[in-house]
Amino acid sequence: MSRNHPPTQSEAHTRRARVTLPVLCLVLLVAVTGSLIVGRYLIDLPQLFSTLLALPETIGKLNSANAGSLTNEERVLFMVRLPRILGALLIGGALGVAGTAFQGMFRNPMVSPDLLGASSGACFGAVLAMLFSAPVAVVTGSAFFGGLVAVFLTYVVSLSVGKGTPGITVLVLAGIVIMQLFQALISIVKLVADPYSQLPGITFFWMGSLSAVTWKDLPFLLVPVLIGVIALYLLRWRINLLALKDDEAQSLGMNTNRIRVVVILCATFITAASVAVSGLVSWVGLVIPHFMRMLVGPDHRWLLPASFLGGATYLVLMDDIARGLLAMEIPIGILTALIGAPVFIMLLLRYKGGWD
Amino acid sequence: MPLYVKDLSCGYGEVEVISDLSFEFHSGQVLTILGPNGVGKTTLFKTILGFLKPRSGSVIIDDKPTSSLTRKDLAKLLAYVPQSQTVAFSYPVEEFILMGRAPHLGLLQQPGPADREIVHQVMRLLGIEHLATKSCTGISGGELQLAFVARALAQQPRYLVMDEPTANLDYGNQTRVLECILELASDGIGVIMTTHNPEQAFILESQVVLLKDNRSYLCGSYSDILTEATLHDTYDIDVLIRSFSHNGRDLIACRTLPKCTCK
Numbered sequence: 001m002s003r004n005h006p007p008t009q010s011e012a013h014t015r016r017a018r019v020t021l022p023v024l025c026l027v028l029l030v031a032v033t034g035s036l037i038v039g040r041y042l043i044d045l046p047q048l049f050s051t052l053l054a055l056p057e058t059i060g061k062l063n064s065a066n067a068g069s070l071t072n073e074e075r076v077l078f079m080v081r082l083p084r085i086l087g088a089l090l091i092g093g094a095l096g097v098a099g100t101a102f103q104g105m106f107r108n109p110m111v112s113p114d115l116l117g118a119s120s121g122a123c124f125g126a127v128l129a130m131l132f133s134a135p136v137a138v139v140t141g142s143a144f145f146g147g148l149v150a151v152f153l154t155y156v157v158s159l160s161v162g163k164g165t166p167g168i169t170v171l172v173l174a175g176i177v178i179m180q181l182f183q184a185l186i187s188i189v190k191l192v193a194d195p196y197s198q199l200p201g202i203t204f205f206w207m208g209s210l211s212a213v214t215w216k217d218l219p220f221l222l223v224p225v226l227i228g229v230i231a232l233y234l235l236r237w238r239i240n241l242l243a244l245k246d247d248e249a250q251s252l253g254m255n256t257n258r259i260r261v262v263v264i265l266c267a268t269f270i271t272a273a274s275v276a277v278s279g280l281v282s283w284v285g286l287v288i289p290h291f292m293r294m295l296v297g298p299d300h301r302w303l304l305p306a307s308f309l310g311g312a313t314y315l316v317l318m319d320d321i322a323r324g325l326l327a328m329e330i331p332i333g334i335l336t337a338l339i340g341a342p343v344f345i346m347l348l349l350r351y352k353g354g355w356d
Numbered sequence: 357m358p359l360y361v362k363d364l365s366c367g368y369g370e371v372e373v374i375s376d377l378s379f380e381f382h383s384g385q386v387l388t389i390l391g392p393n394g395v396g397k398t399t400l401f402k403t404i405l406g407f408l409k410p411r412s413g414s415v416i417i418d419d420k421p422t423s424s425l426t427r428k429d430l431a432k433l434l435a436y437v438p439q440s441q442t443v444a445f446s447y448p449v450e451e452f453i454l455m456g457r458a459p460h461l462g463l464l465q466q467p468g469p470a471d472r473e474i475v476h477q478v479m480r481l482l483g484i485e486h487l488a489t490k491s492c493t494g495i496s497g498g499e500l501q502l503a504f505v506a507r508a509l510a511q512q513p514r515y516l517v518m519d520e521p522t523a524n525l526d527y528g529n530q531t532r533v534l535e536c537i538l539e540l541a542s543d544g545i546g547v548i549m550t551t552h553n554p555e556q557a558f559i560l561e562s563q564v565v566l567l568k569d570n571r572s573y574l575c576g577s578y579s580d581i582l583t584e585a586t587l588h589d590t591y592d593i594d595v596l597i598r599s600f601s602h603n604g605r606d607l608i609a610c611r612t613l614p615k616c617t618c619k
Binding site: 107234235236237238240241243244245247248250251252253254255259297298299301 | 441446455511
């Protein structure tokens with residue numbers, strides 16, 4: 001058989017992946033450091049380091065009773081910026097990983113937590129719980145349930161329309177339908193919400209924002225995201241095998257249905273946990289996996305960690321723009337949508353049936 | 357231990373496609389499944405592979421019906437080579453073949469150096485080491501077919517089940533795949549394959565299951581089953597079969613005789 005091949009990307013991918021992950025870590029670290037500095041209250045680098053170095057002494061004062069004795073720098077860094085940046089980091093990472101998992105599992109580069117309806121479903125679950133002034137844990141749980149129902153509906157609709165084999169377009173279209181359905185349900189919640197005490201919060205939440213993230217929210221984000229991301233990372237090689245046709249994967253001894261359910265549960269879980277804290281931050285799960293795949297290739301052993309780091313960096317930087325660009329806070333969901341929409345059009349232009 | 361197919365009936369849902377099929381087959385042999393379009397070749401091998409439940413009867417390996425084995429254990433005995441087709445992701449060929457190690461690994465386990473060594477052995481055996489780092493989406497159809505064979509061999513199975521292994525391949529690559537099948541059989545692996553071309557059964561000197569439209573079937577050695585009469589019966593065309601001697605070997609060849617009214 002012919003031995004002349006055009007050079008392919010895969011060799012470069014594997015080599016690059018080994019270099020890329022440490023570089024992405026470094027970039028994230030720089031982004032976090034930079035984000036601690038910028039903002040309305042400017043803190044310069046020496047100030048940042050001296051404040052951070054004094055952390056062992058300040059840590060006792062951080063509970064709200066002693067908050068009065070904090071310096072301005074300490075208050076801005078520890079009470080406002082740090083929880084918000086950590087929130088952005090976790091949510092960006094989670095959405096990146098969820099998008100990668102969904103894309104790998106559905107063998108489809110154009111799906112994402114948004115387009116499968118997971119985000120809208122989770123958002124509806126969250127605002128419904130907020131309507132009843134439920135505590136954070138209930139909001140998260142309700143978001144998870146809403147997200148799961150939405151993904152399930154999308155999958156069932158696409159299966160019945162696509163007669164058993166949901167093609168790329170059918171899956172995306174089904175997702176858009178379900179997304180619109182849940183957007184309508186969200187509108188109903190907005191309609192019945194108290195226009196003074198509840199509506200502004202729900203609307204701001206719906207547009208996506210990290211401005212309200214506090215230390216109290218972080219455990220409800222950190223724990224589910226860690227569980228979901230670690231579970232998906234453990235399954236990284238098996239997710240590669242899901243890219244094969246179903247009967248092929250089964251002939252390799254895989255229980256494809258069971259693994260698929262686990263992947264859907266994990267990806268929806270971390271999407272819902274993110275949405276419950278930040279509201280709808282759309283398109284991250286589409287944009288990030290796409291660029292990371294260009295960087296490290298389609299192997300989930302590299303792609304999953306890269307998507308976490310890339311998503312985290314992306315959202316930390318986006319949040320800097322959200323809080324720093326204008327005098328008023330811009331909902332971050334608007335920013336990510338402004339970037340995501342053109343990227344999706346680029347994807348449509350690039351993918352004509354093939355994966356890359 | 358041979359593979360037995362006993363009184364096997366299979367089909368989708370209500371429709372029975374194959375009734376009461378029985379044959380036995382040993383590792384180191386080649387078995388070709390022949391028959392007209394839509395007669396149930398695919399249904400039969402999907403049932404042998406366990407993708408479809410038999411309506412009645414069973415497939416027995418090592419005295420155990422395959423329906424009693426877990427999917428993972430079955431994958432260590434039977435490997436499936438699908439028709440050469442495009443792969444959704446651009447995995448390097450080596451990583452693609454490595455996927456064949458899945459039945460030997462735990463759910464959360466990653467393939468290790470020993471698995472890679474097996475993959476390298478398989479690539480050497482098939483002469484495709486030079487493809488190791490190439491992308492699955494950037495190689496030719498023939499090379500991809502060999503990569504599928506390699507992935508199946510990495511499973512270290514006793515039997516290979518191949519769905520039209522020469523479909524979509526050019527004349528040269530078809531013959532190379534057949535050579536590869538002969539070599540595997542001489543190494544002690546049993547190869548079950550479907551094909552549309554009886555000529556391949558002659559080249560492989562294989563066992564044959566010839567499925568006919570009326571749900572009847574013939575099975576046995578190629579020289580007994582594939583005759584001018586049975587092929588005419590099955591495909592409703594005229595076929596010429598001749599034996600001749602070449603380099604001291606007795607060979608049999610067949611060709612079709614199309615009816616032509618234009619001359």
